[in-house]
Amino acid sequence: MANAFHLDDLVANLRTAATSDAPRENVKALLEQAVADAADMQATMPEFADNDVILHEDETVSIWHCRFMPGQTVPAHDHQMLATIGVYSGAERNDFYEADLETGGIRKSSEVILSAGNVLQIGPSAIHAVGCASERPCLGIHVYLGALTQVERSLFDTEKGETLRFSDENYQRMTRR
Ligand SMILES: [Fe+2]
Numbered sequence: 001m002a003n004a005f006h007l008d009d010l011v012a013n014l015r016t017a018a019t020s021d022a023p024r025e026n027v028k029a030l031l032e033q034a035v036a037d038a039a040d041m042q043a044t045m046p047e048f049a050d051n052d053v054i055l056h057e058d059e060t061v062s063i064w065h066c067r068f069m070p071g072q073t074v075p076a077h078d079h080q081m082l083a084t085i086g087v088y089s090g091a092e093r094n095d096f097y098e099a100d101l102e103t104g105g106i107r108k109s110s111e112v113i114l115s116a117g118n119v120l121q122i123g124p125s126a127i128h129a130v131g132c133a134s135e136r137p138c139l140g141i142h143v144y145l146g147a148l149t150q151v152e153r154s155l156f157d158t159e160k161g162e163t164l165r166f167s168d169e170n171y172q173r174m175t176r177r
Pocket of ligand 1: 078
């Protein structure tokens with residue numbers, strides 16, 4: 001019998017993984033397993049109305065469905081907790097930034113393209129700007145080891161070298177479409 005993907009199962013398994021002895025490894029393994037058969041996942045995933053959908057959040061884990069439309073880039077930001085990204089359709093561009101000691105701002109340090117089937121784990125202090133690197137929308141599951149909406153975090157204006165408080169308003173204003 002085909003081993004069809006079910007989003008509810010993934011969310012339940014990620015919640016269990018987040019409270020396990022090895023959350024980092026177990027969350028990564030679950031996402032790797034899910035996106036390994038990206039076609040199966042695409043076939044059974046619901047179509048969401050919004051680009052960002054919070055599938056679950058509690059003290060231990062936040063699970064988001066993230067869609068990036070072609071040409072869209074969200075501003076550089078941090079998470080203040082471990083983040084694991086799994087892409088199942090299209091491709092996601094991650095531009096990473098690090099502190100620039102000369103200017104006191106941040107500067108781009110590397111770039112990673114995640115295609116369908118790829119998983120990337122980034123540390124709590126990592127700063128990235130994320131966009132769509134494909135002609136079709138990029139679809140993925142982003143998992144954070146904590147309550148993402150409850151923490152103080154930052155947005156970065158990479159052109160002006162400014163750090164801003166993370167707020168929906170600033171995020172929307174700085175998103176390029
Ligand atoms: Fe992010």
